[in-house]
Amino acid sequence: MSKKLFSLNQDRSLFPPNRPDGTIDVDLSSHKYLKIWHGPQHPGITGNMSLELTLLGDEVMDCETHVGYLHRGFEKLMERRKYIQCFPIVCRVAVPEPDFNEYCFASAMEELAGIEIPEAAKWLRTLVLEMARLQSYLMWIGGQGSAFGMGIVGQWTNYCRDLVLDRFEELTGGRIYHMFIIPGGVRGLLPDGFRERMEETLQTVERFMKDVHSTMFNNAVFKKRSVGMGVIDPSWINRFGIVGPNARAAGVPLDVRKDYPYLKYPELDFEPVTGRDSDIYTRADVRRRDLLLTVDLIRQIMAKTPDSGEIRAKTPNVLHWKVPAGETYSRAECTRGEFGYYMVSDGSEYPRRVNVRGPSYTHAVALLEKMIINVNLADVAGLMVSLHTYPPEIER
Amino acid sequence: MGKINDILSPFTAWKHLINQPLTIKDPSKRQGADRYRGFHKNDLDACIGCGTCEEICQNAAIDLVPVEGIETRNGDSGLRPRIDYGRCCWCALCVDICTTNSLTMSNEFTWVDHDAEVFRFVPGAENKPWDDKKEGWKKPGSGYELYEPKRVTMEELHPEERDHSFIEIVKGYSHEQALLEADRCVGCGICVATCPAHMGIPQYIKAIRNEELEEGLRILYDTNPLPEICGRICTHKCEEVCSVGHHGDPISIRWLKRYIADQVPEGDYKRILETEKLETNGHKVAIIGAGPSGLSTAYYLAQMGYSCTVFEKLSEPGGMMRYGIPEYRLPYEELDKDINYIKSLGVEIRCNITVGKDITLEELHEQYDAVYTGTGLHDGRSTRVPGTDHKHVYQAVDLLRDITMGKEVPVAKRIVVIGGGNVAMDITRSMARLQKQKYGEVEIIATSLESEHEMPADREEVVEAREENARVIPGWGPVEIEIKEGKVTGLHVVRCTAVFDADRRFNPQFDESEKTFFPGDMVIESIGQGMNLSYITGQAREELKMDRRGRIEVNDYFQTSIPWFFAGGDIIQGPDVIHGIANGHKAAIGIDRFIRQITL
Numbered sequence: 001m002s003k004k005l006f007s008l009n010q011d012r013s014l015f016p017p018n019r020p021d022g023t024i025d026v027d028l029s030s031h032k033y034l035k036i037w038h039g040p041q042h043p044g045i046t047g048n049m050s051l052e053l054t055l056l057g058d059e060v061m062d063c064e065t066h067v068g069y070l071h072r073g074f075e076k077l078m079e080r081r082k083y084i085q086c087f088p089i090v091c092r093v094a095v096p097e098p099d100f101n102e103y104c105f106a107s108a109m110e111e112l113a114g115i116e117i118p119e120a121a122k123w124l125r126t127l128v129l130e131m132a133r134l135q136s137y138l139m140w141i142g143g144q145g146s147a148f149g150m151g152i153v154g155q156w157t158n159y160c161r162d163l164v165l166d167r168f169e170e171l172t173g174g175r176i177y178h179m180f181i182i183p184g185g186v187r188g189l190l191p192d193g194f195r196e197r198m199e200e201t202l203q204t205v206e207r208f209m210k211d212v213h214s215t216m217f218n219n220a221v222f223k224k225r226s227v228g229m230g231v232i233d234p235s236w237i238n239r240f241g242i243v244g245p246n247a248r249a250a251g252v253p254l255d256v257r258k259d260y261p262y263l264k265y266p267e268l269d270f271e272p273v274t275g276r277d278s279d280i281y282t283r284a285d286v287r288r289r290d291l292l293l294t295v296d297l298i299r300q301i302m303a304k305t306p307d308s309g310e311i312r313a314k315t316p317n318v319l320h321w322k323v324p325a326g327e328t329y330s331r332a333e334c335t336r337g338e339f340g341y342y343m344v345s346d347g348s349e350y351p352r353r354v355n356v357r358g359p360s361y362t363h364a365v366a367l368l369e370k371m372i373i374n375v376n377l378a379d380v381a382g383l384m385v386s387l388h389t390y391p392p393e394i395e396r
Numbered sequence: 397m398g399k400i401n402d403i404l405s406p407f408t409a410w411k412h413l414i415n416q417p418l419t420i421k422d423p424s425k426r427q428g429a430d431r432y433r434g435f436h437k438n439d440l441d442a443c444i445g446c447g448t449c450e451e452i453c454q455n456a457a458i459d460l461v462p463v464e465g466i467e468t469r470n471g472d473s474g475l476r477p478r479i480d481y482g483r484c485c486w487c488a489l490c491v492d493i494c495t496t497n498s499l500t501m502s503n504e505f506t507w508v509d510h511d512a513e514v515f516r517f518v519p520g521a522e523n524k525p526w527d528d529k530k531e532g533w534k535k536p537g538s539g540y541e542l543y544e545p546k547r548v549t550m551e552e553l554h555p556e557e558r559d560h561s562f563i564e565i566v567k568g569y570s571h572e573q574a575l576l577e578a579d580r581c582v583g584c585g586i587c588v589a590t591c592p593a594h595m596g597i598p599q600y601i602k603a604i605r606n607e608e609l610e611e612g613l614r615i616l617y618d619t620n621p622l623p624e625i626c627g628r629i630c631t632h633k634c635e636e637v638c639s640v641g642h643h644g645d646p647i648s649i650r651w652l653k654r655y656i657a658d659q660v661p662e663g664d665y666k667r668i669l670e671t672e673k674l675e676t677n678g679h680k681v682a683i684i685g686a687g688p689s690g691l692s693t694a695y696y697l698a699q700m701g702y703s704c705t706v707f708e709k710l711s712e713p714g715g716m717m718r719y720g721i722p723e724y725r726l727p728y729e730e731l732d733k734d735i736n737y738i739k740s741l742g743v744e745i746r747c748n749i750t751v752g753k754d755i756t757l758e759e760l761h762e763q764y765d766a767v768y769t770g771t772g773l774h775d776g777r778s779t780r781v782p783g784t785d786h787k788h789v790y791q792a793v794d795l796l797r798d799i800t801m802g803k804e805v806p807v808a809k810r811i812v813v814i815g816g817g818n819v820a821m822d823i824t825r826s827m828a829r830l831q832k833q834k835y836g837e838v839e840i841i842a843t844s845l846e847s848e849h850e851m852p853a854d855r856e857e858v859v860e861a862r863e864e865n866a867r868v869i870p871g872w873g874p875v876e877i878e879i880k881e882g883k884v885t886g887l888h889v890v891r892c893t894a895v896f897d898a899d900r901r902f903n904p905q906f907d908e909s910e911k912t913f914f915p916g917d918m919v920i921e922s923i924g925q926g927m928n929l930s931y932i933t934g935q936a937r938e939e940l941k942m943d944r945r946g947r948i949e950v951n952d953y954f955q956t957s958i959p960w961f962f963a964g965g966d967i968i969q970g971p972d973v974i975h976g977i978a979n980g981h982k983a984a985i986g987i988d989r990f991i992r993q994i995t996l
Contacts, residue, residue, distance in 0.1 A: 084542070085454030088487035152409060159418040166429075173431040173533045179487045187492075188431060188536050211409060218405035310539050317543035317579045319451060319493070320605060 015056060026054055026062055033061065038380060040069045049364065049391040051384075055377060063372045065365050071395040078354045083109060083183065084318035086351065090341075091177045093356055094393040096139055099132035100334040101356070102181035104341035107262070108330035108354075109183045112323045112345050113315070120309035121185035126264040127301045128172070128180055129332065130294050134205070135164040136335045137291040140388050144284055145216050147382040148225055153216050156208045163201045170194060183321075185312030195302055202295050209292060217285060226280035230371055230383045234278065240370075241362040244337020246387060249286040250278035256333035268300050280386040287335070287388070320349050336360060336388050358393025365394065428503030433486045433533045435504045436479050438520035440466065442498035445473035446584035446639040449490035449499055457483035458490060463521050470590055471637030481507075481515035488533045493542050495582060495639035501533035502526035545644025548577040550651055555863040560832040562723040565860070566628070566651075574655040578604040580640060581647045587634035592969075592978040593619045597634055597649055604652055610668045612656040617669055620977055621695035621738060622688060622717075624730040627654025629721050630974050631854070657733075665737045674741060677701035679991050682764040684751045684931070687715025688973045689770035689965030691738055692980025693987070698741040700988050705764070706745040707755065711801070713745045715772050716966070717973065719797040720819065722826045752931025761936075761960060766987045768954075769932075770965030770976060773925035779814055783877025784921065788884040792823035792922030799826055807834050808917035812887045814874050815922030816844025819971075821857035821868075823922055828866045838865040841914045845892045845904050847871045869914070873906050877919050886915035927967045936961065953986025954979055962987055 016024045026033055039050030048069040054062035074093050078086045090105040091098030103125060110117060117125075138161040142154025165175040170191050172180035180187050216222055234250045236242060247254040255272035257265045273289040275282035315321065325347035331340035340357035368387060375383055428434050440463065450458040460475035468474030477490070477499065491499050499519070504526035509515070520527065551567040552558075558565050569577060583598040591597065596615045603612030616623040630650050638646030666672045679702050683690045686708035694704040712718055714731050739745060749755060760767045776791030778784050788808070792815065798805050807830040813820055824842040831838050842861065844851055848870045851858060858868050872889035879885065891910035897903040929948075932940060941949040941957035947968060948956050954964040964979030966972070 081454050084452065084489065088454055088485050088489065155418060159420070162420055169429040169432060171431070173429065173433040173488065174486065177485070177487075179433075185540070187540070191430065211412075214405045215409045216406075218402050220399065220402040221406075223402060311536065312540045314544070315542075317582070319448070319543065319582055320579070320602075 015059075016061070024061055028054075032056060036377075040066075049394070051368075051372070051380065053372075053377070053380070058377045060372050060375050060377065060380065063369050065369055067365070067391055067394050069395075070392050074396045075354055075356060078351050080350065082319070082349050083321050083323060083351060086354070087182055088177075088179055091179055092392070093396050094334070094339075094358060094360075094390050095176065096390060097132050097136045097334050097339075098177050098179075099128050099181060100332050100339045101341075102179065103129060103263075103332050104330045104339060104356075105343075105354070106181050106183040107332075108328050108341045108343040109323055110313075111328045111330060112326050112343065113321075114324070115184060115313050115315060117185045117313050118310035120189065120306045121311050121313075122263050123301060123305040124186045124189070124311070125181050126268075127298065127305055128168075128178065128186070129263070130297050130301060131164060131168060131171075132178075133335050134291065134294045134298065135161045135168070137287055137294065138164065138205070140287065140335065140385070141212060141216075141284075141291070143385045144287075144382070145212075147385045148222055150216055150219070150222070153212055156211060160201075160205045160208050163204055167194070167198055167201055170197070182312070183318070184315040185310070187311070189309075189311060190305060190307060198298065198302060202298060205295060206292070209288070213288065217281075217288065223281060225379060225382065226284065226386070227277075229280045229379060230283075230375070230386055232278045232367070232371070236367070236370075240367045242337075242367060243359050243362075244333065244335065244388075245273075245283055245286045245290060246337065246363060246367075248272055248290075249275035249283040251276050254337065256331050256338050260331060262332060264301070264304070267304070268297055270297055270300075280382060283386050283388075290335075322347060322349050323351070331357075334359070336363065336390070339393075356393065356396040358390070358396065360389035360391065361394045363387045364389035364391065424506055428505050428531065430503065430531045431533055432501070432503035432505065432531070433488045434502045435507065435524065435526050436477075436490075436519040437500050437502050437524075437527055437529070437532070438477065438518075439496075439498040439500075440476060440520040442496045443476055443520070444471055444496055444586060444637075444639060444642070445475035445477075446495055446582070446586050447473070447475070447477075448493050448495055448582045448584050448639065449477050451583065452489045452493045453484075454487075454489075455483040455485055457481075457485075461518065463518055468589075471586060473586060473589070476518050476521060478516060478518045481517075482512070489542075491533055492535050492540075493582070494535065495584070496642045497535055500535075502529035503531040503533075504529060541644075543582060543640065544576070544580045545640065547580070547645035547648055548573045550648065555860075555865075558724065559838070559864040560829060562826075562829060564628075564727045565724050568658055569648075569651055569655045574604055574652060575607075577648050578602075578652055581605075582640060584639045586637050586639050587649060590637045591634045592972070592975045593981060594978070595619045595634075595653075600656060601647070601649070601652055604656065609656050609659050610664075613660050613665070613668050616653060616656060619981065620974075621692055622734045622973070622977055623653055623657040624734045625688070625717055625726060626974060626977070627651070627657050628726050628730065629717070631972055633974070662733050662737065666740065671699070671741055674698065675701050676703055676742070679703070680705070680764045681987055681991075682707065682760040682767045684760075684767065684769040685709075685715060685771040685965070686713030686735075686745050686747070687770055687772050687965060687976060688717060689772075689976035689980040689983070690715070690768065691735065691743075692977040693768045693770070693962075693964070693984045694743040694980075695738045695741065696981050696984035697987060698738070698743050700984070702988070702991075704743045706743060707749045707751050707760075708745060708747045709750045710797075711747050713747060715770075716774070716971070719774075719800045720793060720822070722796065722799070722822050724825070724829075725822070750931075752933065756934075757932055757936050757961075758934060765991050766960045766962060768962040768964070768980075768983055768987060770963070770967065770980065771927065771929070771931075772966040772976075773927050773971055775926045775928050776921060777924045777926055778921055779874050779923055781874045781876055783879050783884070783919075786877060786879055786884055786919075788918045789877060790918065790920045792819050792920050793925055795823055795920060796826065799830075805830065806918060807831055809835055809839060810886075810916045811840040811918050811920065812914045812916035813840065813842040813920045813922055814844075814887070815842070815924075816846045816851040816853055816868075816870055817922065817924070818853045818857055819925070820844065820922035821853045821861050823920055824866045824868070825857075825861050825864055827920070828861070828864050841867045841869055841916065843868075843872045843874070843887070843889060843914060844870045845873050845895050847892075847895075850895060872912065872914075873904055875911075878913070884916065884918055886913050887919055888913050925966075925971065929967070951986075952982070953989070954983035955986050955990065959990060962990075 090101040145153030172178035337359040342355040344353040635646040873892040965976035969975040
């Protein structure tokens with residue numbers, strides 16, 4: 001008995017047998033199982049979604065994901081609003097990273113309308129997208145740390161994120177919803193002294209990332225819980241539509257910035273960060289290195305962003321902008337991978353259909369349901385955070 | 397080694413024990429950034445209540461509401477935006493689209509109150525602590541505009557192409573140009589209130605945008621049966637108040653109206669306006685004068701089923717539009733297009749009939765159910781300075797009429813025109829053309845009491861007159877026409893220092909010490925026109941009430957003190973085509989109600 005309770009090598013004979021397809025036969029009336037709801041208010045869940053877990057002991061036997069707590073019907077709302085009126089809405093699709101929505105929406109419109117945005121606007125858009133990546137990673141890393149019991153990491157990185165938000169506030173006028181990338185261009189040039197303050201912020205981020213590295217990544221506890229955990233097999237990449245760092249940690253260098261270059265990325269010097277082992281630790285490490293790459297990219301962008309110049313192309317009057325009929329797909333690399341807007345216009349003042357492709361949909365629903373089987377309940381939050389999902393973009 | 401490192405390394409976090417704690421800044425003490433999108437401010441004096449902010453707001457957070465102390469006036473709806481912070485998302489599109497740049501944002505972002513109602517407020521009207529804050533979101537600078545502030549340039553004949561002929565100067569918009577110009581409109585409708593006819597301006601501009609010109613024509617005819625004419629020579633008061641004009645060029649409302657009317661062929665009018673079959677109601681109305689107000693009355697009455705007969709003294713209908721406005725501004729065939737359509741509705745226009753001579757007002761009253769008069773201002777006024785009784789001193793309206801009628805008009809080598817209004821410019825430019833034809837050169841001086849910026853003529857008229865080598869010299873008052881050996885030799889003038897007194901009454905002041913002389917072999921007076929009501933005789937004359945300024949008194953439906961007698965147009969409102977059209981429309985409603993015995 002004692003052997004069963006305390007052994008690290010559990011006796012698998014107590015577990016129900018696997019079916020040929022890998023699933024198990026759960027008979028709730030046997031009283032061997034426990035069903036619990038994990039979320040939607042659990043702090044380890046990234047946002048408002050919940051997992052309906054079937055446990056045997058503290059091991060997950062089965063999982064069903066539930067979304068819908070956050071549904072606000074953005075895609076449908078957009079069909080009833082003029083294009084310019086969608087602009088304040090789209091940023092709300094993915095709260096922690098509004099800028100990718102703004103960019104994809106604007107660039108889809110511009111592509112349909114055949115508008116080329118000015119040079120300065122392109123640089124400023126690239127800058128804003130990388131700043132968004134930086135602050136999103138900083139928030140994620142705190143979540144990953146605290147999911148494994150390291151609260152201090154989140155405090156450091158959220159402090160750093162706050163500094164990045166200060167820069168956002170200066171540049172765009174808003175901290176969370178920036179509403180800066182407007183169809184046709186951007187809404188302002190760099191403010192005075194912005195470069196110096198940005199450099200200061202980047203140095204602070206780098207300093208704290210060194211601490212994060214020594215506290216979290218060189219940490220026996222973290223390694224013990226994350227190495228070999230939640231492995232994504234490279235063969236799943238196409239099957240599940242895995243993108244971004246989740247795919248790169250499996251050694252598949254998927255990065256929209258390189259694969260389908262947009263804005264000013266072709267003029268920047270960088271290589272996608274990849275890993276090999278595809279477990280939670282590798283994914284975290286890929287994101288950490290990607291974060292540092294972002295710091296480097298922001299420096300490159302700052303060096304090239306002009307201080308003056310046109311910020312917005314000539315567009316029709318936004319109050320009755322009729323985007324020519326057609327359809328297009330516009331994409332960008334966000335922290336979770338490929339973010340895209342599929343836009344259909346029937347030539348009227350209102351979009352006929354806008355479909356948002358958020359990477360969280362595939363990562364947080366189908367992939368998580370597969371990966372979570374046989375994971376210890378205590379590791380569920382850590383696993384979820386390691387996939388880096390944002391439910392708002394599932395429930396557009 | 398790696399494992400030991402993994403155990404020891406996390407302890408490096410202890411070094412932060414000696415550091416200051418990382419704390420998030422206290423929002424109640426923290427300043428927002430210079431561009432922060434905080435609480436709204438509004439400069440109530442600059443704001444015109446156009447409601448474009450309300451239009452763009454996707455949250456319906458903005459309502460336009462009346463505000464105490466702000467009156468509705470020309471170009472100002474009298475309303476101001478009220479913002480509901482339960483709905484606002486601080487996107488600042490309202491600021492970016494604001495036509496007057498009055499709406500801005502401060503960088504304040506904390507506001508605590510126990511009453512939820514206070515968060516729905518009128519910025520600028522409630523003395524908020526952030527009203528004087530300089531920082532905060534403002535519309536980004538030029539090049540960012542959410543609508544095009546610059547007008548699509550209207551192509552015109554070059555001065556050297558036009559200075560010797562009466563060919564129409566303005567070429568009109570092409571399809572692409574009209575679409576671009578129509579796109580600039582923000583659709584606020586401030587213009588509608590100002591337009592005397594209250595035309596559906598945003599609606600017909602929208603019809604142009606949607607390429608629905610037939611719908612556009614229907615909208616035009618709802619309020620204006622002379623769109624070809626108004627599309628060319630309307631005084632476009634609408635454009636003076638256009639909200640886009642506050643920081644940019646106003647929309648070319650007049651040219652867009654002309655575009656619709658030009659594009660639709662005359663033959664399609666009846667089908668589009670659904671007037672192929674008009675049922676008559678058996679009542680008859682007589683209209684005196686085939687000018688804009690008379691034609692407008694006839695059109696709307698005909699629509700209602702009345703049989704209208706228009707009596708016109710001159711040989712062609714159109715009134716001042718034909719006999720006052722030169723052909724280079726309004727070609728006769730465009731005038732005829734509008735008039736022919738009105739005729740096609742069964743309106744009978746009997747020309748060369750002078751009421752009071754060929755038929756009396758009493759006779760009209762006996763034969764018709766109601767009579768409308770819009771005889772206009774056709775008698776030129778004189779300055780009455782010494783010398784004006786000379787035979788080579790002319791009245792502008794008489795000469796303009798003669799030019800239209802094709803009569804031989806005296807053209808001197810040197811001409812002086814007295815007057816600074818549109819009629820003065822019309823005669824100056826017409827005579828300049830005739831001089832160019834006759835002598836190959838232009839030597840004409842137009843002088844007015846008013847200074848350059850006070851001149852009542854449209855700016856473009858003055859500019860174009862100068863382009864055609866006419867000299868416009870404002871700020872001089874006529875003293876005497878010099879006559880030597882029976883011939884006019886020129887005009888003596890003195891400097892005019894002020895035209896109006898403090899009460900805005902006409903009371904010119906002169907500086908006698910500053911004098912000059914404008915040489916000329918003929919002098920044309922164009923200082924205004926008077927009316928001739930001599931056809932109103934007998935009992936009607938006695939019963940007709942006049943006001944202190946000698947104008948016929950009318951009610952809101954242009955009914956005079958004689959119930960069957962209606963009057964409108966220039967004789968009531970002063971010289972203006974669009975006012976005449978508006979009067980005619982209102983009078984038609986009044987006549988209809990009079991005949992159907994509905995209390996006016």
